[in-house]
Amino acid sequence: MIEALQDAWDAVAGWIFETLVQPALFAAGLMEWAEDAFDWIGFVMFGGLQVVVVYLICRPLEAWRPVEPREDGRSIRTDILYTMLTRLGLLPLIAFVVFASVQARISGMVAESGWIPPTLEMLFPVLREWPLLALLVYVVVIDFGEYWRHRFQHMFGWWWALHAIHHAQRQMTFWTDDRNHILDDMIGAVWTGGLALLIGVPPGQFPLIVILLRVAEALSHANVRLSFGRVGEWLVVSPRFHRLHHGVLGSGETGKNYAVIFPVWDWIFRTGDFRRDVFPRTGDPELPEDMATGGWLRQQWAGLRRMGAALVKAR
Numbered sequence: 001m002i003e004a005l006q007d008a009w010d011a012v013a014g015w016i017f018e019t020l021v022q023p024a025l026f027a028a029g030l031m032e033w034a035e036d037a038f039d040w041i042g043f044v045m046f047g048g049l050q051v052v053v054v055y056l057i058c059r060p061l062e063a064w065r066p067v068e069p070r071e072d073g074r075s076i077r078t079d080i081l082y083t084m085l086t087r088l089g090l091l092p093l094i095a096f097v098v099f100a101s102v103q104a105r106i107s108g109m110v111a112e113s114g115w116i117p118p119t120l121e122m123l124f125p126v127l128r129e130w131p132l133l134a135l136l137v138y139v140v141v142i143d144f145g146e147y148w149r150h151r152f153q154h155m156f157g158w159w160w161a162l163h164a165i166h167h168a169q170r171q172m173t174f175w176t177d178d179r180n181h182i183l184d185d186m187i188g189a190v191w192t193g194g195l196a197l198l199i200g201v202p203p204g205q206f207p208l209i210v211i212l213l214r215v216a217e218a219l220s221h222a223n224v225r226l227s228f229g230r231v232g233e234w235l236v237v238s239p240r241f242h243r244l245h246h247g248v249l250g251s252g253e254t255g256k257n258y259a260v261i262f263p264v265w266d267w268i269f270r271t272g273d274f275r276r277d278v279f280p281r282t283g284d285p286e287l288p289e290d291m292a293t294g295g296w297l298r299q300q301w302a303g304l305r306r307m308g309a310a311l312v313k314a315r
């Protein structure tokens with residue numbers, strides 16, 4: 001089964017390379033880049049796969065029981081642009097650069113010093129015999145890291161200036177998941193990739209974890225009236241749970257529900273709101289209109305400007 005998928009994947013990559021990329025490289029006299037370009041196709045295809053999987057799961061749910069009508073088509077299109085730029089452009093680029101240079105350099109350094117950082121499998125050898133348990137442990141640790149990254153995004157003024165773009169959206173759909181500042185995306189990639197490297201996630205399992213995170217995060221932004229019930233709400237982040245995080249609420253009621261996959265962190269650190277079965281309006285009335293309804297470039301610029309102002313203020 002896995003081998004058949006691998007073969008199909010390679011066949012598609014080969015086809016894209018031969019029909020689109022190779023002729024273009026040839027025409028431009030850049031054939032020395034052919035090998036790099038082939039690796040690159042793999043990363044872009046992986047981004048495309050994420051978009052397709054998320055769409056197939058989330059779009060029918062949004063059609064089934066929407067929280068609110070899709071009135072602001074322009075804002076939704078901006079979020080779709082965010083997804084395309086992030087999944088098919090920026091993240092494949094980061095992955096490519098990291099794989100090509102940083103990883104080679106790190107493993108070179110490690111080999112030279114003779115020191116191998118301890119991984120979870122070395123600390124807990126039982127994980128080697130239980131691959132599914134190992135996968136779950138990796139997901140839990142990475143999710144813990146994501147919880148704290150999210151807390152910090154709200155805690156530090158300069159980081160909030162960037163994360164504010166994500167919270168400015170008043171027409172929230174599953175596309176909103178990717179509505180982030182480029183700089184914030186880069187920090188996130190280093191944070192998550194670095195943690196995965198640190199705990200020794202096998203490279204073969206990392207894509208699976210990325211897909212899991214993607215589906216969970218996109219679903220939590222979906223415009224669907226869905227909660228996972230009394231017990232489920234405590235186990236997995238639902239659209240209800242995350243909508244409260246984005247909600248326009250009264251004072252003292254905001255700043256809740258930071259978790260990405262497992263709400264247990266909000267439970268442990270007392271930041272959870274598990275009670276209310278409400279689906280509030282989303283957005284942040286305190287943010288400038290540029291951040292809410294401006295196009296991609298305006299939002300990026302507004303985030304950068306506010307970050308600069310926050311840094312100056314902090315000094």
Ligand SMILES: [Zn+2]
Nearest residue numbers: 150154163245
């Ligand atoms: Zn947030």
Ligand SMILES: [Zn+2]
Nearest residue numbers: 166221242246
């Ligand atoms: Zn969100």
